Amino acid sequence: MKNLLKLDPSPYLQQHKDNPVHWQTWTKENLNLAKEKNKPILLSIGYASCHWCHVMAHESFEDQQTAEIMNSKFINIKVDREERPDVDFVFQSSFQLFNQTSGGWPLTMFLDENGVPFMGGTYFPKEPKHGLPSFKDVLNQVSEIYFKQKEKIINQSDLIKNSLKLKRNPVLSQELEPILQSILSNLDKDKGGFKGAPKFPNFNLYDVLIYFYNNNKKEEYLSYTKGLLKNICSKGIYDHVEGGVCRYTVDENWTIPHFEKMLYDNAQFISLLSNFCLINKEKYYLKKITQTINFLNNQFKNKELNLLGSALDADSEGKEGKYYVFNYNEIKDIKNITEYFDVSPEGNWEGNIILEEKKLANEEILNKLQEIRNKRVKPFFDNKTQLDLNCLWIKALINAHKVLPNKGYLDLAQKYYNFIEKKFGNNDPYHSYFKNLIFLEDYAFLINILINLYESTLNIKYKLKSQELTRKSIDKFYSSELNIFRKNEKTLNDIFFTPIDISDHTVPNGNSIMLINLTKLGFYEEAKKLSKSLHGYLNIYKNYMVSTIKALDFYENISKGKKCDENGCQIE
Numbered sequence: 001m002k003n004l005l006k007l008d009p010s011p012y013l014q015q016h017k018d019n020p021v022h023w024q025t026w027t028k029e030n031l032n033l034a035k036e037k038n039k040p041i042l043l044s045i046g047y048a049s050c051h052w053c054h055v056m057a058h059e060s061f062e063d064q065q066t067a068e069i070m071n072s073k074f075i076n077i078k079v080d081r082e083e084r085p086d087v088d089f090v091f092q093s094s095f096q097l098f099n100q101t102s103g104g105w106p107l108t109m110f111l112d113e114n115g116v117p118f119m120g121g122t123y124f125p126k127e128p129k130h131g132l133p134s135f136k137d138v139l140n141q142v143s144e145i146y147f148k149q150k151e152k153i154i155n156q157s158d159l160i161k162n163s164l165k166l167k168r169n170p171v172l173s174q175e176l177e178p179i180l181q182s183i184l185s186n187l188d189k190d191k192g193g194f195k196g197a198p199k200f201p202n203f204n205l206y207d208v209l210i211y212f213y214n215n216n217k218k219e220e221y222l223s224y225t226k227g228l229l230k231n232i233c234s235k236g237i238y239d240h241v242e243g244g245v246c247r248y249t250v251d252e253n254w255t256i257p258h259f260e261k262m263l264y265d266n267a268q269f270i271s272l273l274s275n276f277c278l279i280n281k282e283k284y285y286l287k288k289i290t291q292t293i294n295f296l297n298n299q300f301k302n303k304e305l306n307l308l309g310s311a312l313d314a315d316s317e318g319k320e321g322k323y324y325v326f327n328y329n330e331i332k333d334i335k336n337i338t339e340y341f342d343v344s345p346e347g348n349w350e351g352n353i354i355l356e357e358k359k360l361a362n363e364e365i366l367n368k369l370q371e372i373r374n375k376r377v378k379p380f381f382d383n384k385t386q387l388d389l390n391c392l393w394i395k396a397l398i399n400a401h402k403v404l405p406n407k408g409y410l411d412l413a414q415k416y417y418n419f420i421e422k423k424f425g426n427n428d429p430y431h432s433y434f435k436n437l438i439f440l441e442d443y444a445f446l447i448n449i450l451i452n453l454y455e456s457t458l459n460i461k462y463k464l465k466s467q468e469l470t471r472k473s474i475d476k477f478y479s480s481e482l483n484i485f486r487k488n489e490k491t492l493n494d495i496f497f498t499p500i501d502i503s504d505h506t507v508p509n510g511n512s513i514m515l516i517n518l519t520k521l522g523f524y525e526e527a528k529k530l531s532k533s534l535h536g537y538l539n540i541y542k543n544y545m546v547s548t549i550k551a552l553d554f555y556e557n558i559s560k561g562k563k564c565d566e567n568g569c570q571i572e
Helices: 028-037 051-061 064-073 085-099 135-148 150-155 157-164 177-184 203-216 219-234 263-277 283-299 363-374 387-403 409-424 440-457 460-477 510-521 524-544 546-559
Strands: 041-046 075-080 107-111 117-121
Touching (some): 028 075, 051 135, 085 107, 085 117, 117 135, 135 150, 177 203, 177 524, 203 263, 203 546, 219 263, 219 283, 263 387, 387 409, 387 440, 409 440, 440 460, 440 510, 510 524, 524 546
Parallel strands (some): 041 075
Antiparallel strands (some): 041 107, 107 117
């Protein structure tokens, strides 16, 4: 065997093509090697801009001794979670089942000869530290356990499958707003996000709060949202020089970011800002919308396809945040800089300065800061174009147009949709590189932007296309047995477990978006069944289904004859 990743177009897999590990790709044939070679499977899942993925790769996957253990004792399979979100979802769920805690990346799972997981973790260090065993020790111990208890491990597969099955508690009806209120109790009202650290923006949750504020004008919902946006826009998580937000901060004050920038975060950030500005049109926030749109449009473009790539890495020149931070001597002589940013000789992170804003800086100061950055090596850009995320970007432009109608954002949204059409031509759409793979979120978000383009332009072609794709999505993803959409196509069966996903992750759940789509397009019978099914899941998994609360409220108010859009309903 040898490393086969050179044959895969994924930027993440290409990063590992020269590892001494005999990496295989996720295929049925490669999964079957476990039986053929009588070895368990080591499954490693990550993505190209993942900092800890880089760390583990450097420490372990590039290490000859570690690779020798992996090659001798395991079938090693590498997966780009952005290329196979269904595989990632199933094994993240398995990790949570085994460890009773949330997962992350890199995800390291050990599977039996049938591809069923029996053990797993996330990052393992090369040497023991932070209470974690060394990766080499883990490999040897897992191999030993597997062969000593192989029969027992294989026989527990049905137990694992049953444990992963979603539970449903059918209800005739339930009040939705009290469920939302119960989630709010965990929020940091002053700083935004959930209490404690690390801090994630959770833009989708605040989108739901805006929706309910527009329903009933409860100031609490608007106050939560304003608290989040005030902190996000002024603190270190936001790039004040070039625009855009980072993935999260390691502290609770939004100061010290994990510096990677993701398309899905920034698209949702623009949408939330825009929806907030429809209520509170402050110049400060409008500036952030414009700056972030310019950043994405200029720096995230895959120039071959004219669509946006996925992410900018946190690291450059092997060091996290090197491109983004400043030292005091670099910037101390910039005129009036202390008027606009908190700047001190000691810095605020490892002797360096992460910029935090006092007030909007003028162009002269920003240009001087940009000149300093221009002398540095830029972080790696993952130019992989994902259909669902480009749809989120188009949705952001449509939302921005509503609050900034003279900026040409609606025209830009249509331009990007035309690039999507050009990519696929007359063929069925696909997720990213592989033309035979597409997922629920791709269809859900694509249908949704077509509906929004129709509502914004009244061009009937958008509505007709949205109806066509809705019918196709029902054929491809809808389970008539469960009255729910599955995450991958019915024809795809290379995972031990069928992925039915009702939870929000980094983006709103595909089932919640489909409920809105079905309702808007008049697929009332399908919407009714999906609504009933989602109510049953919501009763149990409410903390993970915030977008579903909005979708169900939207459906129910439309069913009552209320006039609604995705930002709220007219409640009498």
